[in-house]
Amino acid sequence: MKEGLAPFTHEGETHQTYYKVFGELEGRTRPPVVVLHGGPGLTHDYTLPHADLANQSFPVVFYDQLGSGRSTHLREKPLSFWGIDLFLDELDNLLQHLGIQDEFHIVGQSWGGMMASEYVVRRHPKGLRRLVIEGSPADMVSWGRSFKALLEKFPQWVKDALAKGPSDRVPYWNATLEFYKVHGCRVQPFPEDFIRTLEFKYGENGDRTVDGSHILKGWTIVDRLHDVDVPTLVVNGAYDIADDEVVKPYVENIPHSKWVKFDNSSHTPFWEEREKYMQVVGEFLAE
Secondary structure, three states: OEEEEEEEEEOOEEEEEEEEEEOOOOOOOOOOEEEEOOOOOOOOHHHHHHHHHHHHOOOEEEEOOOOOOOOOOOOOOOHHHOOHHHHHHHHHHHHHHHOOOOOEEEEEEOHHHHHHHHHHHHHOOOOEEEEEEEOOOOEHHHHHHHHHHHHOOOOHHHHHHHHHOOOOHHHHHHHHHHHHHHHOOOOOOOOHHHHHHHHHHHOOOOOOOOHHHOOOOOOEOHHHHHHOOOOEEEEEEOOOOOOHHHHHHHHHHOOOOEEEEEOOOOOOHHHHOHHHHHHHHHHHHHO
């Protein structure tokens, strides 16, 4: 495993993107897989099971998006600073820094899949070979509907704490974990890497700047998905917040897309059905 910092210059200021690579980029025999984490504002840690793909000769690249984890934090920036194109610029910069822009795959989880679909539709990167969209909504309205419906089955204290928000940190943290036990990650106790990601955002010294920027308010890509022009695999879990109705627009509107649903998983099948998930994703990327 190799880790480093990629300088990223934006609006005349240079920031640092933290990255981590499993497998060898030099002399590789298969395109590297770039993993886009969720949020916005989470970290790569909870997606680390994807390092298993290195056992199938795919080098795997993880990184913390700007404002998150081990990358540069920018708490003082105005809301106008944060936008989807900022994160697409950062991704392009990282690909260039690692010298993999001419041939690569993307696995995008939750917000990462939303960002990946925007990347394809807005920029049509010539080097992108295959795309995996995992547990991602195609619009925020359906995501909100699903979350609200799933929350109905939980005790009132969970509903109250989540409605109040993270300003009351401890009750919010406890309620979030209670919800995630069923619809976030059904592996119990939670994997350390899963908790570590949440601590970066919701912990005592967590940074919610990116999350608080509301860059996804009113967001939808449904009417642009026909412009996705790479082979695409859509993944969700039976207990996922991204239920079938949430992911269906990807399946119905991306030409020749494939859809795999994991029956014993929620939002993180790469933890919950790890071996099967790696087989399914690995076979798709190798096609």
